Amino acid sequence: MNTEEKKQSRLTKKQKRNIIIVIIVLAVMVLADFVWSNTYIEVKKLSAHFDNLPEGFEGCKIVQISDFHNEWGKGYIDRLTEKVKDCEPDYIFVTGDSVDQIFPDVDRSLELMKKLPDICPVYLVMGNHEYNLSQEEREQFVSGCESYGVNVLYNEHTTLTRNGDTISLLGFDNMENDSEAFSQVTEDFVILLNHYPEDCNYFSKTAVQYGTHIDIDFTGHAHGGLIRLPLVNGLYAPGQGLFPKYTDGTYNVNDTTLVVSRGVGNSGWTQRFSDPFELVLFTLEK
Template sequence: MTNKRMNRRAFLKYSMSAVGSLAALAGASGLYSIFGERYWIQLKTVPLAYHRYPAAFAGMRIVQFSDTHLGKYYSLDQLARVVKLVQRQKPDLICFTGDLFDSNYGQISDDVIPILSRLQAKSGKYAVLGNHDMRLDPGRVKDVLERSGFTVLVNANKSIVRGNSRLWIAGIDEMFHGKPDLPLALKGTVVDEFVLLLAHEPDFADTALKFPVDLQLSGHSHGGQIRIPFYGSLFTPDLGQKYEVGLYTFEKSEFHVYTNRGIGTTLFPIRFNCRPEITVFVLETKQP
């Protein structure tokens, strides 16, 4: 046998081995994405400070979760685990930023009410609706959330008072199927007082930036669900593409938008390099 033939056989053997290794790696990654990471919830703490944040609320713990997408790919038992994790963070305020049910593989059910009712926070729990909630039945989803103890904000606001200090929490209607009206949502708020805005779609931040809003909490994008190292997400939905994941700051402004990666999945039950998330915001007063 010539050296040339031996080299060719060695190359083919090496190539087949490499292909087999890549196939095994792809298979392992697929299994991890479907059965591993999408249930591996990350607890993330985000400290923030603002000049007009009232000192009486210093250290307030705001816990956000989003996009549970209950249905075929996310069960009530898994939701119960999320509730336990939220409660362990000792929340002063709980915010849910939409898509309780999945419109493709789920349906509205009262069975979530006793589970969500376990969530307790001294300053209350607030929610807005997401695009999947709107596709199913916004009135029905709103009713389920309210019977679970949430205040659902649709172009509306509520104040939270501690002593002589006050802050505001506002929520806008969903952007695809609703009629978001931020001036209406902020009606009655005081310009010099801190405003927390709940908006399902993060790209609403371009509008919120023009108003006296300090912090916007959003979901919707799922962080892309699949994020390739050194590249980013393969796909993000409309209105979740500009501010797709994490914290964003703006020049000459203290305004922030934070995009939570969500709990469940949509379209495909896959997460890769994009773990589901519960976020804890610890707010402080920024010194002059």
Template sequence: MHWLFTGHLRVDKLTVKIANLPASLQGTRLVQLSDFHYDGLRLSEEMLEQAIALSNEAEPDLILLTGDYVTDDPTPIHQLVRRLKHLESRCGVYAVLGNHDIQLSHSKAEVTDAFTSIGIHVLWNQIAYPLGTELPLVGLADYWSQEFYPAPVMNQLNSAIPRIVLSHNPDTAMILQKWRVDLQLSGHTHGGHIVLPGIGPLVFHYKKLLKKLPIKWRRWVTFLLGDASKVVRYWEWAQGFHRVANNQLYVNRGLGTYRPGRLFCPPEVTVITLI
């Protein structure tokens, strides 16, 4: 999509406090990338190249990818991995899949195999230890899949041990309140695409807006914005950092762009420092 509709790529930096973080992991730097939608339309080669360069410039200890690498057809994943193989981090690259990555019957296997071929670890209801046993990394199945069962995975971990959780859809933060989640990284929402300064994502006010519009205009708003209720329930978590009960959630705005484009909601590379 043309830069005029996407906005310029932005690096968002934040520091996240984690209780009982081992001294050896103080200052650990993570990079999060999400929602590429690499299909020849929604993400330009120039922005993808820039995102990879900015990620490498951050000199991360770990790179985390949070889903939706393709849109419908998974075939473009083979071209995407030729770009992503240039990502650099001390402890590797880990990923979870999004709803678009499992849309067709063969999508999950094709995306997973492509990532595996360049050394990206795909987690599907699995725990990994790229930073050591004192900070596990949990990767969950997509919320809309038939395999989203966090309990068997989360119950494997001692509640005294901090952990990072990758889950594409931020709505899962409501369910994950049952367990300790020091940092959940999600995407999926694209930040809401259209954000009104001082008000927030337009889709958060979607239902109220429709009721106030003449009936003949409502279908045009629905055409432009889609049915927001089918994307997520908790639009208040559309982007940025949030506390959900005792847990912490960060939602990346993603790289790819859908109609009608982005407004005050630029594509994002996230750099997170743990303390």
């Protein structure tokens, strides 16, 4: 082998080495993102201005917890609870799938629910996973929540009071029996808790039919689209399919501010990529 051939051979070896280095670096980055997305809890701070917000609710802070799915992991519930406390919320809204139907652990979900009312008032609606539990498991979860002081809303209306002012809070766990709840709304400012973001259009239009409206709709269910890539707003979401429209943050739907949480847990064997767990901290502003 002459000198030129040896030089080309050395160059080829160098190129192969660089390719191997790049592959290793990319693999480490993917693994790091995978671990981060399935363990880290991000606090997403959101706010919106409303002309009809009562003065007493100016600056009101709401923490939304969605899709806990009795998430496993040593110390995870304590980490999650501390994150909620650090937000110093006035209210906590739990928007469904606190229990996982694939690997149900009602006791673990109740372990979280027991801690939350010590922070501030808690209001909860159920999602599809709770309704796919056995009747015994579902009743165990609901009775446990209520015994700890969590307010479970079944397609019903209630009011929140702060600094002498009131607003309406609606909680829907499905799209049935909702007419009576809408007819009970008397306040000018209305918040809806509902698990499914794809139902916001239906609920906002139905509210108008009953002479009211929805200012904010807090939802989850989409898990942030599970895999989030540049220029892709999530790859897949239950109820919306591939390339879902509503996965994270706020959207305007028929003059309703739709809030979609990425959730704080995984269902079954599903995992995330570039999509960390998320608590929503939403501040009401006039």
